[in-house]
Amino acid sequence: xxxxxxxxxxxxxxxxxxxxxxxxxxxxxxxxxxxxxxxxxxxxxxxxxxxxxxxxxxxxxxxxxxxxxxxxxxxxxxxxxxxxxxxxxxxxxxxxxxxxxxxxxxxxxxxxxxxxxxxxxxxxxxxxxxxxxxxxxxxxxxxxxxxxxxxxxxxxxxxxxxxxxxxxxxxxxxxxxxxxxxxxxxxxxxxxxxxxxxxxxxxxxxxxxxxxxxxxxxxxxxxxxxxxxxxxxxxxxxx
Numbered sequence: 001x002x003x004x005x006x007x008x009x010x011x012x013x014x015x016x017x018x019x020x021x022x023x024x025x026x027x028x029x030x031x032x033x034x035x036x037x038x039x040x041x042x043x044x045x046x047x048x049x050x051x052x053x054x055x056x057x058x059x060x061x062x063x064x065x066x067x068x069x070x071x072x073x074x075x076x077x078x079x080x081x082x083x084x085x086x087x088x089x090x091x092x093x094x095x096x097x098x099x100x101x102x103x104x105x106x107x108x109x110x111x112x113x114x115x116x117x118x119x120x121x122x123x124x125x126x127x128x129x130x131x132x133x134x135x136x137x138x139x140x141x142x143x144x145x146x147x148x149x150x151x152x153x154x155x156x157x158x159x160x161x162x163x164x165x166x167x168x169x170x171x172x173x174x175x176x177x178x179x180x181x182x183x184x185x186x187x188x189x190x191x192x193x194x195x196x197x198x199x200x201x202x203x204x205x206x207x208x209x210x211x212x213x214x215x216x217x218x219x220x221x222x223x224x225x226x227x228x229x230x231x232x233x234x235x236x237x238x239x
Contacts, residue, residue, distance in 0.1 A: 002073070002088065005142045006180045009091040009111060011118055012075055012140035013050040014084055015043050016131045043085035047072060053121050054089040057114040068092060077184035112152035115145055115208065116230050138207040143168050143180050143189060149229045150191040150202045157227075162195040171203075204229075 051072040058070055068091055075088040119139055126136055141149075147168040154164060168191045170180040178184025187206040192199055203212040210226045 002075075002090075003179075003182045005088075005090075005182060007144060008142055009144050009148075010142045011050075011054055011089045011115075011145070012086055012142075012183060013047075013089070013122065014086045014137040014140075015046045016126060016135070016137050043074075046085070047074070047087035049125065050087055050122070051089055053118055053125065054091075054114075056121070057117040058091070060117055061110045061113045077178055077182070108148040108151040108155070111145055111148035112229075115139075115141060115149055119208075119230050140183050140185065140206050141208055142183060143170065146189055146204060146206075146208060147191050149208060150193055150200075150204075153227055153229055154193045154195065154200055158200070159195040165192075165194040167192045167194075200224075 051070065054070050054072075058068060062068060071090045071092055073088050073090075075086040077086065122139055123136060127133065131137075147166050150168075151164060151166050155162075168189060171188050171190050172179075172186065178186065180187060180189075183206050185206065188211075189202075189204055189206070191202040191204065193202075194200075197217050199216045201212075201214045201216065202210055203214075204210045208229050210229060213224045213226050215222045215224055
């Protein structure tokens with residue numbers, strides 16, 4: 001079980017509730033009949049499908065000279081008896097030269113693009129297999145992914161060339177089973193993006209849903225409309 005995810009680029013997927021499936025909508029090549037087969041086998045099939053989505057996103061957004069792997073493992077947020085199966089997909093940098101030089105292949109734009117791609121394909125995949133819109137499980141994002149998405153929004157809409165300073169932190173008290181080091185569905189984050197004298201503050205959940213968006217400049221504070229960080233731009237359309 002990983003407890004070091006506060007500084008990692010990772011995506012966490014929960015297996016949809018078995019009661020939400022229509023037996024006639026499930027492709028037997030993806031899942032065992034109607035989720036009445038051994039539970040672990042169904043969860044493992046789901047985990048493999050989610051891993052493939054993240055791998056596809058990596059291929060879409062990372063060039064051939066950016067060395068990485070997508071590491072998958074089962075993931076829990078509580079006592080095993082109370083945990084619905086989840087899977088962690090972690091992006092790991094493997095380029096030793098890049099590590100020595102302090103160069104990260106995962107820029108804000110790359111990560112934001114991957115997050116949008118993953119959310120879109122994940123949603124399409126589950127809806128096509130009979131999961132209802134109402135109970136569609138959301139992807140969980142780690143703090144660095146959320147910070148990258150906020151930075152991408154500021155650059156795309158306000159300051160495309162400015163030198164930005166980004167600070168991100170959890171505002172929840174960690175519990176025994178959940179914290180920003182080990183996300184567990186309920187984390188709330190603050191992300192500050194500073195451009196000169198202007199500070200844009202995002203208040204968002206672990207799924208990337210923005211709850212408030214504020215601009216501060218000196219003594220002046222302006223409440224801005226909450227943005228959709230997953231809104232598809234022209235560069236992502238059709239991927």
